[in-house]
Amino acid sequence: MKDVFVVEAQLRTDTGKGASRRLRRTGLVPGIVYGAHQDPAMISLVHSDLVQHLDHEAFYSHILNLKIDGKSEQVILKDLQRHPAKPFVMHADFLRVSAKEKLKTQVPLHFVGEEVAPGAKAGGVVSHLLSDVEVSCLPGDLPEFIEVDISGLEMGGAVMLSELVLPKGVELPALGQDEPQDVQVVSIHAPHTGGDEEEGEEGEAGAEGVVEE
Numbered sequence: 001m002k003d004v005f006v007v008e009a010q011l012r013t014d015t016g017k018g019a020s021r022r023l024r025r026t027g028l029v030p031g032i033v034y035g036a037h038q039d040p041a042m043i044s045l046v047h048s049d050l051v052q053h054l055d056h057e058a059f060y061s062h063i064l065n066l067k068i069d070g071k072s073e074q075v076i077l078k079d080l081q082r083h084p085a086k087p088f089v090m091h092a093d094f095l096r097v098s099a100k101e102k103l104k105t106q107v108p109l110h111f112v113g114e115e116v117a118p119g120a121k122a123g124g125v126v127s128h129l130l131s132d133v134e135v136s137c138l139p140g141d142l143p144e145f146i147e148v149d150i151s152g153l154e155m156g157g158a159v160m161l162s163e164l165v166l167p168k169g170v171e172l173p174a175l176g177q178d179e180p181q182d183v184q185v186v187s188i189h190a191p192h193t194g195g196d197e198e199e200g201e202e203g204e205a206g207a208e209g210v211v212e213e
Contacts, residue, residue: 005053006065007075007094009033009043020091029089033066033075036096043068043094050089054080058144061107061132066094074139076105097139104173106132107143111186113151119188124155130185133161134173141169150186158187 009031012023020030029047034040053059059077066075079093097103114126133146146166148159162175162182174181 004065005056005059005062006067007045007053008049009045009066009068011069012042012044015042024088024090029092031092031094033068033073033094033096035075036098036101038096041068045092047089050092054089057108061105061142061144063097063139063142064094074099076103076142078105099139102136102138103142104134104136105142107135108132108145109148109185110145111148111150113149113153116151117153117188119153119155119157122155123191124188125191126150127187127189128185129183129187130161133164133185135166135170136173136176137170141167143167143170146170148185150188153186153188155188155190158184161185 012019012030014022023030023044024047027047028044029050031043031045032040033043062076064075064077066073074097075094076097077092078095079091080089081091082088083090095103095105109128109130109132111126111128114120117124117126120126135143135146137143146164148164150159153159160182161172161184162180164172164185166172174183
């Protein structure tokens with residue numbers, strides 16, 4: 001069963017940098033909710049409550065119940081701005097969702113089978129090249145994550161974006177473009193040794209010497 005997240009918020013009328021600073025000083029986070037053919041609404045949220053929600057991975061790819069002054073709306077977390085040096089959330093954007101309209105959002109990838117993959121057992125290094133992917137689907141079909149099974153991956157092998165097993169009703173926009181952007185999601189390669197790097201450095205030094213002459 002999916003987790004249910006209820007996010008409490010209040011409407012705010014003050015806008016601008018000064019108003020946002022005042023909110024943050026009182027432990028609140030300025031935010032906005034928009035979409036679903038409705039006017040945007042400026043809101044504020046309790047910082048400590050929001051941070052608790054953010055500790056859950058599913059919060060980032062889940063339909064949320066946003067209660068603004070007691071009135072509920074279905075939303076997803078669209079963007080989050082954090083302080084560059086302090087553990088503070090500076091601003092939060094929420095997108096309203098409609099049960100009949102497809103949405104686009106990022107969904108995390110969960111990798112399984114790494115410990116039994118032939119390439120890993122042979123000493124290969126597993127490289128996770130993507131940690132999440134953008135999906136397109138109706139809100140009711142939104143997965144909390146997409147599983148990537150690499151239990152059969154050999155040394156030198158890779159799983160491509162087009163090879164992901166998607167839940168019913170879920171599409172990858174990157175593959176639906178005129179020029180599909182099919183990229184590697186995860187690969188297993190031989191560990192690097194210092195020899196190649198040293199040889200490359202010597203080669204560069206030699207080349208530089210020729211140029212200098």
